[in-house]
Every structure is written in structure tokens, then in C-alpha cells.
Amino acid sequence: MASTLDRPPVVPAPAPEPEPQPEPLAPWRSPRITKRVAILGVALLVVFAALFLRLWALQVLSGTNYVKQAQSNSYRTVPVLAPRGPILDRTGKPLVVNAAATAVQVWPSDLPKSRYGELKRLSQLTGVPLKEIVGGIAKRKDDPLTPVTVVPDANERLVSYLLEHQTDFPGVTTGRTYVRHYPYQSLAAQLLGYVGAITSAQLKALGSGYSPTDRVGQAGVESAYDSYLRGVDGAAKRHLDALGRPRSALVPTALPKAGHTVRLTLSLSLQQAAEKALQDGIRLAQADGQWAARGGAIVALDPNDGSILAMASSPTYKPSVYSGRVTTKALAAQGLTPKTAQADNYPALDRATMATYPPGSTFKPVTALAAMQEHLISPYSTLPCTPSYVSPDDKGHQVFHNWDPGVNTQMDLPTAMAYSCDTYFYQLGNSFYELPGDRGPRLQKWAETFGFGHDTGVDVGTESAGLVPTPAWRDAQYTRAKDPCCWQVDRLWKPGNSIQLAIGQGDLLVTPLQMARFYALIANGGNLVTPHLLLDVENPNGTAVPIPGRPAPKHVNVDQQALSVVRQGLWEGTHLSFGTSYPVFGQFPVSIAGKTGTAEKVVSLPGYLGLKNQSWWCGYGPTDKPTLVVCAVIENGGHGGTAAAPAAAEVFAKYFHVKVKQTTSKHSD
């Protein structure tokens, strides 16, 4: 070692004074290298200064921000669904309520990258096709932080399995939800509507307050009064790890507010009666040989304020098919898909408001009132009721037949209505045709005044306006393009058009609800009411919630004298032996007034195209102080007195708590 060599001599040289020795350097060492180490030392200081400063900046200066970031990282806010408000009938009986359920949800952001196996297992467990789950996730591609509901109402076994195997299903959670429950199954199905996942179009239209995971009313009351029913969702948070597995229980941060209770004007018992009556009416029609009678509608109104007490439509479906997981198969089985709807005769269609029919003779009161208002007749002067009628103005000399070819007698207006004499009304129709052109189509004007040809303004559901044909409409309808052969003739309003219109035939189309509203006008002395279903709204504590005011009944300037003549005619129709619905209402314990209708309509059925009679009956009771209007239609049901009148009678019987005698069938108009 070098040390032995460098040892100083044993005998020191005679040095006068030992020089102060500098720190000795190894032979390899040069100032250059020391300098380089110093450079490294500076680099070391710079590096550590950077690290310290950065650490200080992160932890001391902006630490609180990062604490927040870390917390929001680990907390996941979950919506807590508000229970949807129940829907009650007018007496408070529940029509739609909630059932608690457990939903199985997938959080797309928390799914592992290789998710195929997990989703496949989930699909096998839940029975939901993998394609559907993947599709749901794909739909939520832009918004991975809201869950995709796989099963809205999972059974207990599935839920407990998922809870036990939580670690195998990262990103899959179970949560409390509610599903709609229908204690009376198909009762008022089209009226009540159903709840379903919000569509993107709805989300856009409804705006703020709705989220893409919401379920909203899709039809009927559920849709019309969704804002009352839905409540306000609450929120809860829970700890989640980076793989989305829950690490703590849910801690509520905002309590959900339950939806309001919506009470309808509907009467549960009357609705049940109306639906049963409708089935009975269809059965009667079929027993009478009307094989095509497969549907219909009954509307029961309070004529004084327009409250809908019952509104039945047949065929119908069970809205429970929409609660829980909705499958195309289940929908198809109930005729709720476009493919199966026709075979099942369109059960989703609310025939009371959306279907239009020619009204036939039930329209005769309109003609009668209009004719009196226009002074075309005096009520108690007579016109001949003949087997047939040819208009003197008709260049084609078309013959219009009476339903009863054996009659030939003079009749006044009430009798003509009660007997439903077509030829009497043909003459009135022709009189309207003969009115000078500058007065316009007066019959149509009155029909529109009485609520035909436009919406009734009912608060729930969609409705058809129907059609009141006018010369102008005809002119616009028949063009060269649409009717190349005969448009020049067809577009003209001819005497036959007025004649047919007078007995509610031809192009005229009305909805059962429009008809009921018109009979309410007759019953209440000339007020056009707005039909409605909403009675009141209460919050969960039982306090009333303000609701928008209803339009007041609109008084129609119609002569009371004329009205009483029409009422007389309707009374005679049910009380005098020649009245068309005398067999049904003649012995009825409560005095009922009304009118039958047998309206020909060109129908297209599978394997059949031709004319079918629509069976109508509209009326009210008690006749002296009416409290109920009933309008019944049996689609393709034949004569009004055969099918519709007995059905309407059942509704009255229920309403007045009386027994109805099973009626005998009679063919009349």
C-alpha cells in the first residue's frame, strides 16, 4: 500500500519550520475533477430544490384542492329514486300504486376493461340477452357515470347472489327502485298509461330536471300528470374503489321527495261496470251474428262539469307489461308491437278519444237543433216519413232509403227522432243544401259549435279531431292528383252530401268522447263542457297541491226551446213503444233519454272489405235533472239498439244502483 512508501524518514531533515501542509491529494486527483464533483454538487442541489418546491406546492399550497379531488374520486353519488305518486279514483281507491323492487344496474365506468366474461355471466344470471346489456351500455357511451339498468325488478335470489358475489361483478350494483303496480290489472289501461325509460327526444323536450336514467310517464295519466307524480329523486353517496366495487354503505345526502297523489274523476266501480258492459255489448253483437264486433268504447261523463266517470276502450291490455323489464316478447303477446297490433285489434288505442266513427243517427239531434236554429222547420209541424227519398235538387236522382221501408206517415220532430226516421232528416238535409250559398254550410257550422271536428280539450291522452265535411273540405280533398278519374265531379258538394250528413253518414267522423260531450250539452241546457280526468292533487302529507284551472263550460247560444224539443225526442226514443231504444230503456227504473245509431262504415278487416254497421247509443239520465251521460260504441256491432244500448244501460244501472233487465234484441236504426 502506498502508505508504507510515503512514510516520512525516521530522522527528520533539519527543517527550520514545518510548512503548513495543504490537504494532500491522491496522485490521480486534479483540480479538474474536484471541480467536476462540485458541479455534480450544484446539480444535486438544483434537483432537490425542484423536488422540495414541487412537493411544497402540491401538499402545502394546493393540498385542499387535491383532498377534494381524492374524495370525489372515491365517492360516487347515486340517485335515490323517489317513489312515484299513486293514482286514485274519485273516492280514493288506488288505481296505480308502487311496489318496491330491487334493480340490477351496471356502471359502465366501473366495468373492467375485459368485461366480456363478466357481462356474459350477468346475462346468464339475469336472463337478459347479452346483446341488450351491451346495447344499453353502448347507448350510455357519452355518459359513463350513470348506471344502465339491466333488470328493474330483480327477484330475491338474483339479488342475494349478486350481493354474495360482489367481487366477481365489479361495476354491477343493486339498488332500491319502485315499479308500477296495477291492482285492477287491465282496468282503464289506455287511460292510465304507463311509465317507461325516458327517450332522448323526451329528454330534449322536457329539459332540466330530467336525467337520461329517468323513467317518465309515456301515455295517459302517467304522461299528462308526470310532473305531479314523479317526485324529486334524492341522492346518496358511497365509497367505491378504483374498480368500482362498493366499499361502504350508502349514506344519504339528499332525501327523495315522493311524488304527489293524483286523484281522478274516474269512478272505479263505474269504470269496472263500463268495461264489463263493453264486453257484454260485444258479446250481444256477436250473438246477433256480427262476427266482426271485436272492439268498442264507452264514455260516461258528468254532463254538468265534464268530469269523466268512466271511459272504457276494448280491446285492452295489462299495463304491468311495462313495469319491470320490458321485453318485446311480452309486448307482442299483448298486441303492443306494430307487428302484433293488428291481429289483436290495436289494444293500445284509446277508442274513446282516438278512434273516429261515423255517428249515424246519434247525430240527428245536431241536425234537429241546427234546423230549428236556422228556422228550416218548426218543431211540431210535420213532415212525411216515407220509405225513400229523392232530392228534387239532385240531377242524378239518387234514391235514399229509410231504415224501415214499411213506414209512411207524417211525423213531428220528436217523433221523427224517437223513431229515427231517416227520410224526415233527409228532407232537413236537403233544406240545408238549398240554403243560399252566402250563408255558408250552416249544418256544419252548428256541428262545429257543438264540438265536432276539433279536439274536446280532454286533459289526458291524445285525441282525434274527427271530421265535419264541408264544401270547402270536399273541394280541397278531391284533386286531380288524388282522384284522377272523377275529381271534377267528386269535389262538388252535392245534395246527397247534405242528405247523408243529416243522418250522420257520409264523410262525417266523430269520436265517442265528442259525442258524449254533445249529449252533455243537450242534458245541461246548452253548455259545452271540457271533459277531464284530473280531480285534485295532494302531496304525500295530504295537503292539496294547486292545479291549473279547468276551462269553464262554454255556453252555446242555442235556443232553449229547441233544446227541449230535442230532449223530448230523446225521451220518446226510450219511453214510447216506437222508440228505437224502448226495448232497453222502456222499463228502466230511472228515466233515461237517448238515441240509437247504426252507422255504416267501410271497414277493412283481414279478409273482408265492405260496409259494417257501427252500433251506437248516446243518452243521459235522469231525464229531468241529468247527472250522467253515457255514450257507447260497439265497433262493427250492428244495430244500435242491439249492442250499444244494452251496454249503456248496464252503466246506468251501476250508476243508479238499480238492476237492469236483460233485454231482448230488436233490429232498429
Added chain:
Amino acid sequence: MLEYAGSQRAGLQRHREGAALAGVVRSLDWLLIAGVAGLVAIGLWAVSGVTHFTIAGNPSYYVKRQMVYAAVGVMALVIGLVVDTDVYRRFWRPIYYGTISLIAIVLVLGRAARGSTRWIDVGFFTFQPSEFGKLLFVLAIAGFIADRSRASADPSLTMRVLGLGVVPILLVFAQPDLGTALVYTSALAAMLFISGTPWKQLAVLGALVALVITVVLWAGPAVGVNFLHGYQKSRLTCFVHPQKCTVDARYNLEQSIAAVGSGEVRGRGVRNATQVNLGFLPESPTDFIFAGFSEQRGFVGASLLLALYLLVLWRGLRVITMARDLYSAIVAGGIVVAFLFQVFVNIGMTMGIAPITGIPLPFVSVGGSSMIANLAAMGVLLSIHARGRVARAPRRRSG
């Protein structure tokens, strides 16, 4: 060492070596030892906190293993301390080829872990040669340089050093372990620097490195040649352009920064450290352990750790100046700069001021190879220091 003739030779030598060893023990750098001991202790503390919930029901699993590694590492340190650095210098060739073969064996035999091959499974322990290779690489290259020290101004020597160094670097890079390859590169640069390579040559080398970086990161991909895996490049550049990098790369960086920041001054403690415990922090026991430690122990704990690193590095730099000979000085320089590079890149990446590369944090990250190799390197540093002081001691006494 001077050789004496005669029968006394062997006995004297034995006596002198014994005396030298005693001198070595007496002249240890106790501050450096204290710093290393502090780092190992704080490292175990960090591991025990960060891995507390990693294995359910066994909170001390990792810390126990890490303690075993530390114990083995202390033995390695003692060996490093006892062995005379001259031995490495004499046998630099076998060391060099041994290192290359070890790393090559990993490439051939090693098992794939997370897409990269860095380990050799030897039953109870997965052995990561590239960690030990850091030290062996320094020992070998320094030997080559020291043997030719008189020609240190000759550019051809620098070229040959580079040629020698580039082989193991490329092998490590091919594993692929970009981070460790960069550590090797930093050690190589430090050794050239300490050995006295002229500034002009260093400048040329610097320009060359800049060119390589440009080609690898920008020009290469621009013409369709990719030297790096996509994730490597994305991680490297993410900290420069956080807005441009991929979601995954940015996610890791953001979570790491959030972990560090959320520690605030006093830390969130083990139980409340949600970034670690709920798995938001990636690779929390290994590459990102500094972020986990900072979240749990706050600025107080993290700056204590930084201070200990600073202490060890300062003592390390001092060792270079104390070295007995050029070889020892180059070795010390390589070890210290590689250590500094690892500390800076690892801690810097967790705070978003250095690129994300898979470099473990010395003495702290979970892992046996890194712990043992780093302690062995500290042993070599201590040995250099001690032998340097022993060499100078008599002079001082005479003065």
C-alpha cells in the same frame, strides 16, 4: 501494494490486511451509514403504510418480506464494504461479461411480467438482474476507464467506453425496461464525466443524446419507425403535454398528483388514504410508492424522506473526492449519479415533473433486488470512503 521479499512476506501481508480492515472499520462514514439506515427505516415505514390493505387480513405481508430483503441487503452491504475495490478493478472483464450474460439470460429465460421481462424466478425470490446490473455495470466500466486513464483525453477512448456501455444498456432496453436503461446511461455519463473526459467531447455526446431523443420521440414516429412502445412514449411525454396524452397515461399521473397533494402537511394517515386504499393510485407499492407515502404522511414525512436522500447523496459526492484512486472515484461517481437519477426520476414522476418510467425508488419501493443491490452499492461507497481515509490517515498523523 508494495511487495516484500523473504519468508516474512505472507505474514506481513496478512498483518497489514488485518490492520487495514481495522482501519476501514474505524474510518467508516457514519453519517452516510446513518442516512442509509434512516432511508431503509423510512422505506419500511412507507411500505407498511402503503401496503396495509393490499392483502386483506395480512397487513404486514409486504413489510415482513421487505425486512428480510433489508437484512439480506445489509449482508450485501458488509460484503461490499469488506471487499477491496481493487478486486473489481482487476476483474472488470469477468464482471462485465457476467453482467451482460445475466441480463441476456433474463431476455431468454425470464418470465414475462406485465409485458416486460425483468425477472428470473429462483423459487423463493424473483431475481431482477438489471437491478444488480446497475452496480456491476459501474464496477466494470470504471475498470476499463481506469486502466486507460492516461489516455482520458483521447476521443477514441471515449468512443470505446461508449461502445462497451451501450451493449448492456441496449439489452436492458430490450427487456423492455426503459427506465433502468436510462439509469445505466446516467451512470455511464457520470463515469465519463468523473474520469475527466474533456468538455468538448462531453458537448458532442450531449448533442448526440439530444439527437437520439429527437429521433426516438419525434422524427422516428414521424417517418413510421417506432423505437418505443406506445405506452412508453405516451408516459415519457405526458408530463410535458398533459392535455395531449392518452387517457390511461394521464389518469395515472393525475391520480398520483392527487395522492401527493391530498397528503397536505400532516398526511391523511394509513386508514384515510383513499387514493392508496381504494386503488386509485397505480402501482402504489412499487413505482408510485412516493405518492402513497406522501398521501399518508404528508409534507412532514415526504420532506424527511427527501432530506435523507439529500444527506446520502451529499455524503456520496464527498466519497468521490475522498477516493483512494481514480477507479474508486469513477465507481463512486457512477453509483452516486445513478442513485440521484433514480431518486429524481421516480419522485419527479409522481409529482408530474419527470417522465413516467418504471424506476423503483431506492430503499423504499417494494422489491428485493432493488433493496439488496442498492445496499450493496452503499457498501461499495462506504468501502471507497473508508479505504480513501485509511490511505490518507498516516499523512494526516504526520502533519
